[in-house]
Amino acid sequence: MATGTINVAIIGVGLVGTSVISQILSSPTLRHSLSIVSLQNSKNLLLLSSDSERSQISQETWKAKLASSEKPAPEPEELIKILQSISSASAAKHTVIVDNTSNDAVANAYPSFLSAGFSVVTPNKKAYSGPATLFSAIRTAQQSNPTALTYLESTVGAGLPIISTLKDLIATGDEIHKIEGVLSGTLSYIFNEWCPPSLDSTVKFSEVVKVAKEQGYTEPYPGDDLSGSDVARKLTILSRLVPAVAEAVPLPEGFASVATRSLTPAAMLAEEKTTGKNPDSYVSKLAAFDAEFDALREEAKKEGKVWRYVGVIDAQTKEVKASLEKYPATHPFAASLGGSDNIISFTTARYATRPLLVQGSGAGADVTAMGVVADLLKVAERRGV
Ligand SMILES: NC(=O)C1=CN([C@@H]2O[C@H](COP(=O)(O)OP(=O)(O)OC[C@H]3O[C@@H](n4cnc5c(N)ncnc54)[C@H](OP(=O)(O)O)[C@@H]3O)[C@@H](O)[C@H]2O)C=CC1
Ligand SMILES: N[C@@H](CC=O)C(=O)O
Ligand code: NA
Numbered sequence: 001m002a003t004g005t006i007n008v009a010i011i012g013v014g015l016v017g018t019s020v021i022s023q024i025l026s027s028p029t030l031r032h033s034l035s036i037v038s039l040q041n042s043k044n045l046l047l048l049s050s051d052s053e054r055s056q057i058s059q060e061t062w063k064a065k066l067a068s069s070e071k072p073a074p075e076p077e078e079l080i081k082i083l084q085s086i087s088s089a090s091a092a093k094h095t096v097i098v099d100n101t102s103n104d105a106v107a108n109a110y111p112s113f114l115s116a117g118f119s120v121v122t123p124n125k126k127a128y129s130g131p132a133t134l135f136s137a138i139r140t141a142q143q144s145n146p147t148a149l150t151y152l153e154s155t156v157g158a159g160l161p162i163i164s165t166l167k168d169l170i171a172t173g174d175e176i177h178k179i180e181g182v183l184s185g186t187l188s189y190i191f192n193e194w195c196p197p198s199l200d201s202t203v204k205f206s207e208v209v210k211v212a213k214e215q216g217y218t219e220p221y222p223g224d225d226l227s228g229s230d231v232a233r234k235l236t237i238l239s240r241l242v243p244a245v246a247e248a249v250p251l252p253e254g255f256a257s258v259a260t261r262s263l264t265p266a267a268m269l270a271e272e273k274t275t276g277k278n279p280d281s282y283v284s285k286l287a288a289f290d291a292e293f294d295a296l297r298e299e300a301k302k303e304g305k306v307w308r309y310v311g312v313i314d315a316q317t318k319e320v321k322a323s324l325e326k327y328p329a330t331h332p333f334a335a336s337l338g339g340s341d342n343i344i345s346f347t348t349a350r351y352a353t354r355p356l357l358v359q360g361s362g363a364g365a366d367v368t369a370m371g372v373v374a375d376l377l378k379v380a381e382r383r384g385v
Pocket of ligand 2: 155157158183184185186187230362363364
């Protein structure tokens with residue numbers, strides 16, 4: 001094994017995981033510094049225990065090898081033992097676990113991964129937006145193992161530099177006044193189509209949701225996007241990074257403690273509670289409320305405004321909310337967004353009158369994987385690789 005390498009254990013090889021593997025394996029430079037030692041989905045584990053197995057793995061072969069592996073996917077505690085054994089037999093400087101799942105059990109294991117001395121890189125929002133008890137267990141494990149690092153850039157805005165920007169602002173002594181943004185790619189698409197800055201759209205709200213569902217922009221059950229909980233999770237992650245907000249708004253239940261406006265009409269929410277979630281009938285039931293959405297759009301149009309579903313962290317009023325807000329048609333949240341773009345504005349002591357804006361595609365496998373691989377390189381750099 002060449003020196004200057006870190007071992008990378010990948011959990012989750014779906015859309016994002018596949019792109020992470022592709023970005024690493026297709027670059028000789030990345031392959032050299034990021035050595036993939038294991039791959040797993042919910043069923044199988046593929047171990048690359050030796051130098052020759054690691055050098056032979058390729059984009060063409062890994063899927064078949066994982067599918068034909070007879071090793072079942074291990075529970076987190078067992079994975080730790082396996083990685084400790086690989087680590088002691090290799091010359092790598094460090095081991096990083098990449099969690100590309102949206103699985104709670106994997107997220108709950110971060111304190112154990114960190115206590116074992118492994119770093120964690122992830123686009124999975126579950127751990128950092130979950131209950132405060134899990135978040136503080138992660139912090140405690142990391143503080144007692146300073147070589148174990150955590151990077152989570154892709155949890156908010158996929159590869160867009162949102163978390164790194166926020167951390168840099170805070171670390172250099174800026175004072176965060178307000179963070180506000182369009183944080184859901186799905187809701188960005190829906191509102192860009194339904195309520196464009198031209199103010200001339202007559203398309204029905206349920207029609208836009210239907211197209212978004214058919215194009216694969218929504219979760220299988222569109223109510224999971226329209227609930228606003230994905231935005232609430234991203235707000236939880238960001239607000240926990242701002243000390244003044246984290247102290248004043250402790251969010252004990254994580255995203256569930258964030259004031260969140262659901263776009264699913266109240267009558268449908270009540271029905272959902274008794275009948276459960278039905279992906280097939282959601283859009284047709286939503287159509288019964290199109291007139292209400294038309295009236296809402298008309299109200300904004302009269303003011304020359306559009307509606308956008310946004311996340312807001314106001315450090316001055318100590319408010320964290322996921323809500324529907326009106327913006328002038330010329331505002332950057334209206335005029336400069338297209339497709340499933342995210343945009344986030346940081347108003348700070350330094351960026352007081354003209355906020356710092358970060359904008360671009362906030363979802364998709366390749367841009368999410370870019371954030372994950374860039375985080376891996378940050379771990380490698382900090383571990384001296
Ligand atoms: N796609 C996007 O645009 C973005 C995604 N993210 C986040 O990235 C993460 C991955 O998303 P995506 O790739 O789209 O999801 P996918 O559903 O495509 O892939 C999930 C992967 O996780 C595996 N998995 C699930 N549970 C376990 C488990 N217990 N142990 C091991 N593997 C498991 C699945 O295996 P199996 O196939 O066997 O079930 C699958 O390989 C999610 O947390 C998502 O929120 C963040 C930003 C943007
Ligand atoms: N579903 C999310 C993508 C990942 O976080 C979104 O709509 O932005
Ligand atoms: Na990001």
